[in-house]
Amino acid sequence: MDRQPGVSVRLKLTLSYAGFVMLAGALLLTAVSVFLLRGTPNGIFVPNLSNLSNLLLAFDPTNFGPAIFGPVAAAMLAFLLVFGLLGGWILAGRMLAPLTRITDATRMATNGSLSHRIRLPGRSDEFRELSDAFDTMLAQLETHVAEQQRFAANASHELRTPLAITKTLLDVVRTDPNLDTGDLVDRLHAVNTRAIDLTEALLLLSRADQRSFDRECVDLSLLAEEATETLLPLAEKRGVSIETSGDMASTIGSHALLLQVTTNLVHNAIVHNLPDQGTVWVTTSVRPRTAVLTVENTGEKLTREVVSTLAEPFRRGRERIRADPAGVGLGLAIVTSITQAHEGTLTLAPRAARGLCVTVQFPAAPPHTGR
Missing domain, CATH: 1.10.287 (Helix Hairpins)
Incomplete structure (x- = not known):
């Protein structure tokens, strides 16, 4: 957005500090003039500084007449003005120094450098909270x-x-x-x-x-049955049996996308299985505030390190056959994306008895929502 040039924040703060100091000084001098010099005769008091009592009287405002008080007040206001401008400029610079670092980091990010971090030192305050939030945003963006x-x-x-x-x-x-x-x-x-x-x-x-999709009440148990029926010919071809069980587990989301999640998980469980006499277990359940879909299968022994990379795009298992339907290396990546779009969580864990266990949790539908 193009903006007209304006006064810097530092100059605004400087003028504000100076104006406040001038106002405080003017009020103080006005109070002295009204309450202490009322009725004081014109003239100049020349104290005798031979003893302490006369020395104290020398600094008594009532010993200065109104004739000399005006020039003295003007000189004091001039001094307060210079002091306020100079002190305000220095203080404003120190206070706005963190903002300058944040601005420089923003310009670097605009130019494509996302690896730079502000990392303001010191205790927490508004500027450091802004800096930490900006650093977190840069890390996520990078x-x-x-x-x-x-x-x-x-x-x-x-x-x-x-x-x-x-x-x-x-x-x-x-x-x-x-x-x-x-x-x-x-x-x-x-x-x-x-x-x-x-x-x-x-x-x-x-x-x-x-996340551009319509939302409705979806029963995960029905999706599991539909995906199983669709992929049953592939399972029979590979000698894999599918067991489906569980309770009604309703959530709010896109029927088509959630069906894609179920289909991808069941398909992966069939493809990445034993060459013969493998098994796939598809279960649904309801936990407090969540609807859960679990897909387990027999298969090769997997380590946690390997399992942690399976959801990456175009990550393929060693036994993936490219001629299979949807065998493009995006199955679990699509599941992850759809799950996140539905504010759910995806968990992959190796089974103790070989194979993989995939658990997907979605926010449960409100009790009054129709099926």
């Missing part, structure tokens, strides 16, 4: 920008792969017109499907981040 840059780089790499494969296949057809295109068309279809799935996943992730 982390967010780094995540966005990493996500953009990963997304570009993932999108470039199917496009490069498509270009290669088309070049093969161009150089060999007699080539049988049947198998080529199938490969192009698979590559194109993967590119579409990745694009839709990115759009879904962006939609969840923006």
